Amino acid sequence: MGTVRQEKTSFLKPSDELPDFVNLKGAEISAQSCRRCPLWERATQTVFGAGASHARVVFVGEQPGDAEDRMGLPFVGPAGRLLDRALNQAQINRDLCYVTNAVKHFKWEPLGQRRLHKKPTSREIQACRPWLEAEIELIQPEVVVGLGATAAASIFGVPVRIADVRGKLTHVETVGRTCLITAHPSSVLRAPDSDTRQTEFDRLVQDLTLLQEFVR
Numbered sequence: 001m002g003t004v005r006q007e008k009t010s011f012l013k014p015s016d017e018l019p020d021f022v023n024l025k026g027a028e029i030s031a032q033s034c035r036r037c038p039l040w041e042r043a044t045q046t047v048f049g050a051g052a053s054h055a056r057v058v059f060v061g062e063q064p065g066d067a068e069d070r071m072g073l074p075f076v077g078p079a080g081r082l083l084d085r086a087l088n089q090a091q092i093n094r095d096l097c098y099v100t101n102a103v104k105h106f107k108w109e110p111l112g113q114r115r116l117h118k119k120p121t122s123r124e125i126q127a128c129r130p131w132l133e134a135e136i137e138l139i140q141p142e143v144v145v146g147l148g149a150t151a152a153a154s155i156f157g158v159p160v161r162i163a164d165v166r167g168k169l170t171h172v173e174t175v176g177r178t179c180l181i182t183a184h185p186s187s188v189l190r191a192p193d194s195d196t197r198q199t200e201f202d203r204l205v206q207d208l209t210l211l212q213e214f215v216r
C-alpha cells in the first residue's frame with residue numbers, strides 16, 4: 001500500500017519575524033501563507049506587489065479591492081484604471097514602477113451579493129508592514145509614494161492627516177528614503193459630483209508630476 005505524503009506548510013504567525021528574502025518572488029511565495037493577522041481568512045489570496053523589480057518609484061495603496069482579490073494583482077480594478085489615467089497624464093510610465101499595498105489581503109463585509117471594502121485597522125496595517133519593508137528593501141527605490149491615509153499611516157508608522165503631508169517630496173525617517181504622499185485614486189472616484197471629481201483628479205496628477213525626474 002502506498003503512503004500519502006503531506007506537504008508541510010509553515011504559516012507566519014503575528015510574532016514571527018520575516019526571513020531575509022533573496023528576491024521579490026521568494027517574498028511573494030512566503031506571503032501566500034501569511035497568518036500574521038486575521039485578514040487572510042476571508043480573502044481569496046494574498047495580493048503582493050507587482051512591477052519592475054528595481055523600480056525607482058514604489059507606489060503603496062491601501063489594500064486589494066474586490067477585483068484585485070479575485071485576480072491576485074494590485075490596482076487592476078476601477079481605482080487602478082484611474083491611477084493609470086493619472087500617471088499617463090503626469091507622463092509617468094507605470095511599467096517602470098512597482099505597485100503594492102500597505103495591507104495585502106482584501107478586508108470586506110457583505111452587502112447583499114456584494115463584498116464591501118472595509119478599512120484596515122492600525123493593528124492590521126502594522127502586522128502587514130514587514131511585507132512592505134521587505135519589498136522596499138529588495139527593490140531599493142528612490143521614492144516611495146503613499147496613496148491615501150492607510151498607506152501614509154504605514155509609511156510614517158502613525159496615523160497622519162493627508163492634508164498635512166500631501167504633495168511634497170520629503171525624506172521620511174521611518175522608511176529611510178524620500179516619500180511622496182497623495183490621495184488614493186478611490187477617493188477621487190468617491191467624489192460627490194463630476195466637478196469635484198475633476199478637481200481631485202487634477203490635484204492627483206499635479207502631485208504625480210513631482211515624480212517626472214525619476215520615471216519618464
Ligand code: SF4
Nearest residue numbers: 034036037105127128
Ligand atoms: S493582511 Fe498582511 S499581515 Fe495580514 S494575513 Fe494578510 S499578508 Fe499577513
